[in-house]
């Protein structure tokens with residue numbers, strides 16, 4: 001019992017990270033049908049920006065988090081303008097190749113400047129540990145911070161997407177780009193904005209990971225990027241609540257599997273679930289196929 | 295006044311509009327009829343900026359607009375209700391209407407237009423919070439027209455509003471189109487239902503293979519033997 005609760009706590013933290021990254025995948029896919037494989041690397045850049053700000057500039061956790069988010073959103077806008085916009089009307093395979101190239105470009109540019117070595121993230125978020133259930137369950141206050149920040153960002157995202165004009169234009173453009181244009185939506189601007197928001201969330205995840213797991217390196221984006229992609233597909237790619245659900249679900253499954261089945265097979269299980277879901281419910285667990293009325 | 299002068303549109307090698315010219319005076323209902331693939335939708339897309347003509351001019355009150363993009367065209371007062379309705383299925387009826395008013399900043403006037411749309415289409419009012427994708431086909435068409443009106447256009451371009459709808463709903467929608475016209479909105483109506491379109495419109499153009507084949511007063515075309523043979527029978 002205690003073991004399960006402990007794993008649940010760990011799972012929620014890991015799930016928060018996946019969910020934050022998965023949101024960017026799903027939003028970008030929703031609007032331009034592109035799997036942005038560089039998204040995991042934006043998360044990595046976020047972690048490094050957080051590292052630099054806390055280590056060299058002595059900034060605290062919150063300002064570093066916000067600045068990392070800002071930097072990543074600018075990076076996201078630039079990537080879209082430079083790499084994806086010119087090929088917006090090309091085939092999917094060229095888009096995919098471009099995305100992979102951008103990913104490699106970010107990884108190795110980063111490696112050139114900061115060296116491939118793993119760095120230790122400073123302990124900016126002083127956590128205290130709370131033990132309960134006879135000392136068998138340990139809750140680090142960092143777990144609480146991560147969850148609180150994730151929830152806050154998600155609530156903010158929902159607010160933007162559902163209540164603001166730019167958010168509505170994002171939804172409209174992802175439902176029907178041409179119709180959105182006929183309403184007067186500037187689709188280029190809307191796509192830029194979508195990249196900005198998605199990348200900011202990835203940047204936040206990067207800083208949170210640095211704070212939580214303490215180590216960062218230039219290739220740290222690859223695996224979580226893939227996992228978050230799995231999470232987005234699990235929840236139904238293009239569906240925002242789906243990405244949130246998929247992220248937490250995957251985080252939870254992964255920690256449970258590591259605890260009870262051995263951490264060696266946890267990735268196999270994650271991708272196994274992906275395959276299973278794609279076979280049974282190709283639109284994702286939260287995806288519905290609504291019939292078009294003709 | 296909205297005018298097309300020798301407009302040519304290509305899709306790759308396909309020459310979809312060939313030196314097409316037409317003219318719509320303020321206050322009119324003009325219909326553009328023709329068979330599948332004749333170039334009706336392309337004509338509307340050229341006006342609203344979704345496709346760019348290779349050559350030719352499109353003029354609104356004498357000012358050339360053929361190189362503007364869709365948002366700029368909407369702001370000038372031309373609203374295009376596309377073929378197949380194209381409502382935002384996963385947004386509510388209300389949100390769809392809000393999207394129609396996207397470029398507008400006159401909040402209090404927008405409010406009045408919500409009421410205007412709801413009085414034209416009371417069924418939309420009852421279903422205001424419902425997801426647009428769950429509406430019936432006829433209601434979706436009403437929403438598409440209502441959404442187009444929310445831009446408060448001077449020119450309303452309607453692409454096959456009768457498509458796929460039961461005759462009784464079509465009748466209802468066409469009578470509302472007349473009402474909209476009577477409140478001062480000029481209408482360019484694209485239709486395959488030539489009979490109904492000619493009965494509704496003041497003037498008509500018949501398009502074939504991207505070219506205007508005939509034009510004239512709707513009543514006259516309705517009684518023209520060639521038109522009867524090609525578009526009204528069967």
Ligand SMILES: Nc1ncnc2c1ncn2[C@@H]1O[C@H](COP(=O)(O)OP(=O)(O)OP(=O)(O)O)[C@@H](O)[C@H]1O
Pocket residue numbers: 305308310328329330331332333334335336337377486
């Ligand atoms: N995006 C496109 N790419 C290539 N060809 C196109 C495209 N859109 C239209 N066409 C072609 O241009 C021609 C005119 O098409 P358009 O859609 O304007 O016809 P329409 O009169 O509206 O037909 P319908 O009554 O079937 O709606 C057709 O031959 C069509 O195949």
Ligand SMILES: [Mg+2]
Pocket residue numbers: 334335336377453
């Ligand atoms: Mg058409």
